[in-house]
Amino acid sequence: MSGLPKIQSYWLMLIATVITVAIVNTSQMITQRISLLLDRQASELLAADLVLASGDPFADEYSQQALKLGLRLSRTISLRTAVFLENDVQLVELKAVDALYPLRGHLEKTVDLSDDKTRVQVGPIAGEVWIDSQLLALLGSDVALGSSSLTANWLLTYEPDRGGTLFNLAPRILMNLADLPATGLVVPGSRVIYRLLFAGEQSQVSAFSTWLKPRLREGETIQDLENARPEMRRALERTRQFFAFSIVLTLVIAMVAIAITARYTASREAPKVAMLRAFGISQSRLFRFYAWQLGKVWIIATLIGIGVGWISQFPLQWALDGWFGKELPPVTALRPYLVAAVVGFISLAGFSLPYLVNVIATAPMQVFRHISSPQSVRRNLLVSGSAIVTVFLVLIILIQSSKLAIATLAIILVTALLLPAIFSLMINLLLYSGPRGFWMRQYLLSRLKTSTRGAVFVMSGFSLALLAILLIAVVKDELLSSWQTQLADDIPNYFLINIPAGDIAGIRQFLKARKVQSSLAYPLVRTRLTHINDRSIKEIEASSHNSAHLLNHTFNLSFARDLPDDNAVVEGKWIDPDSGLAQMSVEKGMAESLQLAVGDTLSFSVGSDVIKAPITSIRSVLWENFKPNFYLIANRQLIEDLPQTWLLSALINDNQKHDLRQLLERFPSVTLLDITVLMARVRGIMKRASIALEFFFLFALASAFIVLFAAVQTGRHERQNETALLRALSARTSHLYQINVFEFTLMGTLIGLFSALFASLSGWIISVYFFQIDYHFSPALWAYSLASAIIVLTIAGTLVGRKVYNISPMKILRS
Amino acid sequence: MTDNNFCISVQDVTKTVDTPDGELDILQNISLKVRYQEALVIKGASGSGKTTLLGLMAGLDNISSGEIILLGQSIADKTEEQRSGIRAGKVGFVFQSFQLVQGATALQNVMLPLELGGDKNAAEIALTSLQQVGLETKKDILVDLLSGGEQQRVSIARAYAVRPQILFADEPTGNLDAKTGQQIADLMFRLRDQSGTTLILVTHEAELAKRGDRQVLLESGRLQGKS
Structure with a gap:
């Protein structure tokens, strides 16, 4: 043809x-x-591709297998301790990191909150510590940590893997792992969290994760993106x-x-x-x-x-x-x-x-x-x-x-x-x-x-x-x-957390006097979920990583009269503030992960107290708006008498940052959290x-x-x-x-x-x-x-x- | 030099085209004159150059050499735009394959050349023209739905609507059966007699050719006999 x-x-x-x-x-x-x-960006939220956490030291076989697969490895140890701050005792989250930390992402430090921050790939060197802005008063001085005394050279302004949510924080002190033994803070029986951080090619991480999961001992948990920050x-x-x-x-x-x-x-x-x-x-x-x-x-x-x-x-x-x-x-x-x-x-x-x-x-x-x-x-x-x-x-x-x-x-x-x-x-x-x-x-x-x-x-x-x-x-x-x-430029860029109820009025007045815009203040009650419909969560088999995480999560329970900004009730009715009946509003993603529906009853432990409430609404939450967001919101009467701290968000511009030192000096228990880096990311x-x-x-x-x-x-x-x-x-x-x-x-x-x-x-x-x-x-x-x-x-x-x-x-x- | 008795004068015209095998003369040294109101029939076998000659006389294409005077104006050195201007309102066409605007009605097809010429009463004139070919009752029917004979009648109505001085018809009955072809030929000559329009008709049908005032025969691009 x-x-x-x-x-x-x-x-x-x-x-x-x-x-x-x-x-x-x-x-x-x-x-x-x-x-x-x-994924790598997300990994930076963990400072690694995969993190293994436990209350006890890890068996060597984990590290050996990881190294054998070609993964990079870093170790951190976190514990709570107390430091003296202006003749007062301040609880701090101490974290000791090795020279390879962070495996993903970076750290940021500064000597003055109003100055530019320095971006670095390694943590403190031996002999120094980096401290949270809340501990500003310690900057430049020696900080007593157990038997050691280390110099606070820098303010730590960004740490990639800091906490699962924005608000679970006591002030941080970051130190070199090599200095930890000398402090004598880690002894048998100490409440310590050991972490092994792994990073490498996706195939290597995947192979290691597959090898690791069946070998995990009791109390050892894997952390990945699923339980990283929801907004990210x-x-x-x-x-x-x-x-x-x-x-x-x-x-x-x-x-x-x-x-x-x-x-x-x-x-x-x-x-x-x-x-x-x-x-x-x-x-x-x-x-x-x-x-x-x-x-x-x-x-x-x-x-x-x-x-x-x-x-x-x-x-x-x-x-x-x-x-x-x-x-x-x-x-x-x-x-x-x-x-x-x-x-x-x-x-x-x-x-x-x-x-x-x-x-x-x-x-x-x-x-x-x-x-x-x-x-x-x-x-x-x-x-x-x-x-x-x-x-x-x-x-x-x-x-x-x-x-x-x-x-x-x-x-x-x-x-x-x-x-x-x-x-x-x-x-x-x-x-x-x-x-x-x-x-x-x-x-x-x-x-x-x-x-x-x-x-x-x-x-x-x-x-x-x-x-x-x-x-x-x-x-x-x-x-x-x-x-x-x-994420407009005029949305809050700082969270003020750990505010005692008695300081709320004073802080608001302080901010108002300096013309700093701030949000509503929300209370936070730290709770753990214990039962769903009278069934203990220990009997509930987690259907996914996320549900496993939520079941073991420490929640910040809040109360609110009105539905917060960028929340929408997708099922049920928003809390009736005047009824006096126990009511609970659950975030949609959490409800889906734990297969919760309106009418289910949730029980929580708060210290020695137990609270119980039916789910009356399920809400969608716009996590990435960087406003105070909550998985769980209850009616006021249910939790107002429980131990609580408060939080609020504020827009603090460059000119107002000079006042931050004064704020922290007047309200020393408050932790200031700069979320500019997160928003920028x-x-x-x-x-x-x-x-x-x-x-x-x-x-x-x-x-x-x-x-x-x-x-x-x-x-x-x-x-x-x-x-x-x-x-x-x-x-x-x-x-x-x-x-x-x-x-x-x-x-x-x-x-x-x-x-x-x-x-x-x-x-x-x-x-x-x-x-x-x-x-x-x-x-x-x-x-x-x-x-x-x-x-x-x-x-x-x-x-x-x-x-x-x-x-x-x-x-x-x-x- | 022009002669007022002739509407078309063809003088020593040659048409050459390029082919893969070199140049080919389709028409060679053609000379002929057509008087006003005359009915000239160009006949010849298929491929003899009849349609090419008709097209050249109507100014639809360029000649390679020679001279053509159409309605007193030389068209040899004119552009298509200028030739179109010479034809406007003075020349009509009837084609073998009708060449109507599909998707338009009979009336609209007849209106088209009138409107192109800027006639304000296009609809009225077109309707009169359709009446002359007996299709006034089908004026609003899409031409796609008309029979072959009816389509050719619309085509004739369109050609006569502009009251042309010359009507060029290329095998007007070629696509029709004998009976319908006969009716179309009758219609065309009747209208021509009524209007006094010069008719230049190309056909290979002997019976139709006999109806002309004069016949010329083309053979292999050359005019035979007296022109």
């Missing part, structure tokens, strides 16, 4: 497939590497989800490009196929030939796409290195390449084969005479069905979250079904309304309406591509700005994800360009015939120019309007239901959508249209 087209005839489809393969390959490599990096965990989860979601949208555009180019190629091949069939060449032979051509397209596209993907990781790595300050972890697995090849194959086959089957199955006479057959509906169903299965398969391969995958598929399907219907409806409405004259409005609309022109299909495809771009570009900004609003994660997304945006634009090119090319033959006819009917160049501009402006307007509408709706659904963020109507989104669709389509259409202006009207005599 030497007369058939060569592989070059499929170049548009080839480029679309190359982009698809490159997107998948790059996203797989970068997602994997970013995931490793985000949520930020990381959202970033990952949004990242995956954006990549899928980019891929949708690439798949639209394949679909449009496949249709374009098929329509161009139809007359040749009809001719060959008329000459007696069998359908099966034609199918084999075209299937082989597609196979070649796939092989070439896969090779080039993987090459492009491989190269693309370098500029991205270069861009991200600046943020991370270290190299992205390497990817050695073959998976990114395999997934890219498989997705490329599925996309190409899924979108091209139905058109191919249709073209080959169409009777030659129908092609020659441009008539449709009763089988058209069945063939359209084949194309649609195959497209749905293709998108579904790709989503299943690429999206980890089934909820997000199903939602994305639903949005794509609804959009793909609605858009052509809406465009057809709009064209018909415009066609049957307005002035009676035929030229030029009615003329154009009647042309757009004909199926041979494929205008509705092209408009739907381009609209879907624009919609995806809008969602990535504009909704991304929406989401980021929503996050930024939650959450912001940093979002910014990094944003940079990576902007890179994928380039792929999205490249795909959109292919869609645009195919869109203006599709129907070019029709347009040439129309131009020749109009010329024969004495149309001037100005007529041709007008009709061309009008056509693409009208298409651009409709595409821009409906893309903006769908992007707004999708953005709202995604923001509210998946990212739990308020969605703000964005006029800018409509402006971008309309302007980009009209300008880009009109310019591209006019440029392409110019080529047919000078076409000889003789063409009409020859056709």
Whole structure:
């Protein structure tokens, strides 16, 4: 079949497939590497990749096995002790660290709270200690720790693994492990927490964790990201989800490009196929030939796409290195390449084969005479069905979250079904309304309406591509700005904790006098969960890491009259402050982990007291807003008489930081917690994800360009015939120019309007239901959508249209 | 030099096209003149160059050499835009494959050249034209739904709607059965007689050719006999 087209005839489809393969390959490599990096970021919350904690020293076999697997190892020992602070005794959390601590992350220290902080990778050297701001009075002096005396040289301002939550803190003293024996503080029977910190490659950590779990002794627990700070965990989860979601949208555009180019190629091949069939060449032979051509397209596209993907990781790595300050972890697995090849194959086959089957199955006479057959509906169903299965398969391969995958598929399907219907409806409405004259409005609309022109299909495809771009570009900004609003510069940057109830009024007055903004004060009652519905938690088998952690967690129980900011009751009713009945509100994540429901009864131990209350509401909590947040809130009457300290948050600007020393001197029991570093880290994660997304945006634009090119090319033959006819009917160049501009402006307007509408709706659904963020109507989104669709389509259409202006009207005599 | 008795004057025209095997002369040294109100039939076998000659006479394509005067103006050195201006409102076409705007009604198709020419009463004139071809009752029907004969009648109505001085018809019955073809030929000549329009008709059908005032025969791109 030497007369058939060569592989070059499929170049548009080839480029679309190359982009698809490159997107998948790059996203797989970068997602994997970013995931490793985000894990590493998360690891910094533990100061390691894995932490083992126990009240007793560890068996040597743990360290030996870890070293054997190539892991790095660090040891810390924590205990509570007391120091003298201005003739008073102050309880402190003493932590002794070796020279390798922290394995992940860094420490920050300063000599003056109002000065810049120094970032360091190692802790105190032998002979010195670093102290919390609460112990400011000890700075520069010798601190007596048991039998030793060590110099307090620095204030410790950031410690990556400090506590499971923000508020479980007594003032910290950090010392070198080598100095600990001399203090004599660790003796048999001391309440000490030994920690072994491990870090290494993901595979090594995973292998060690698998080896370790069955060997754990009683009292030994593994700590990982699941029980790290909830505010960081949520930020990381959202970033990952949004990242995956954006990549899928980019891929949708690439798949639209394949679909449009496949249709374009098929329509161009139809007359040749009809001719060959008329000459007696069998359908099966034609199918084999075209299937082989597609196979070649796939092989070439896969090779080039993987090459492009491989190269693309370098500029991205270069861009991200600046943020991370270290190299992205390497990817050695073959998976990114395999997934890219498989997705490329599925996309190409899924979108091209139905058109191919249709073209080959169409009777030659129908092609020659441009008539449709009763089988058209069945063939359209084949194309649609195959497209749905293709998108579904790709989503299943690429999206980890089934909820997000199903939602994305639903949005794509609804959009793909609605858009052509809406465009057809709009064209018909415009066609049957307005002035009676035929030229030029009615003329154009009647042309757009004909199926041979494929205008509705092209408009739907381009609209879907624009919609995806809008969602990535504009909704991304929406989401980021929503996050930024939650982390706005004017939200509190300090927590004041361990406030005795008697000091609350004094502290508030102190802050007010210095015009420092502060939050409501919340009481904290330290409790342990003992029973769920009268069943002891010792009898309850933990279903996950997180539930195990929560069951053994020391909770800060608080009370509040009103629902705190950024909390929302998702089940039950918020606490009735006047009823006097015991009531408990539980955070949604905790309720899910422990399978708690409204009506269940929880029992807690507080020292020697036991309190019991039914769950009356379940709340969602926006952990990453860095405001005082609680797993458990009770009614006031239930806990007001129990031992408690209070906390409040405050926004202390640089000028006011000089007053902090005075605050700590006047209220010595208060611990000041600077959360600026934590907030900066959450912001940093979002910014990094944003940079990576902007890179994928380039792929999205490249795909959109292919869609645009195919869109203006599709129907070019029709347009040439129309131009020749109009010329024969004495149309001037100005007529041709007008009709061309009008056509693409009208298409651009409709595409821009409906893309903006769908992007707004999708953005709202995604923001509210998946990212739990308020969605703000964005006029800018409509402006971008309309302007980009009209300008880009009109310019591209006019440029392409110019080529047919000078076409000889003789063409009409020859056709 | 122009002669006011002739609406078209073709002088020593050659049309050459490039082919993979080199240059090919489709028409060679063609000279002929067409009087106003004359019905000239160009006949010849398939591939003899009939349609090319019709297109060149109508100014739809460039000649390679020679001279063509259309309605008193030379079109040899004119651009497509200028030739279009010369044709506007003075020339009509009837094509073998009808060349109607699909998705538009019969009336809209007839209105199209009138509106392109800026005629304010396009709808009224188009309706009159449709009445002349007996299709006024089908004015609002999409042309896609009309039979072949009806579509060609719409095409004739469109051609006559602009009251052309010259009507060019390229195998107007070529896509129709014998009976319908006969009806279309009757209609075309009746309208031509009524309007006094010059008719230049290309056909390979001997019966249709006989209805012209004068016939010329093309063979292998050359005009045979007296022109």
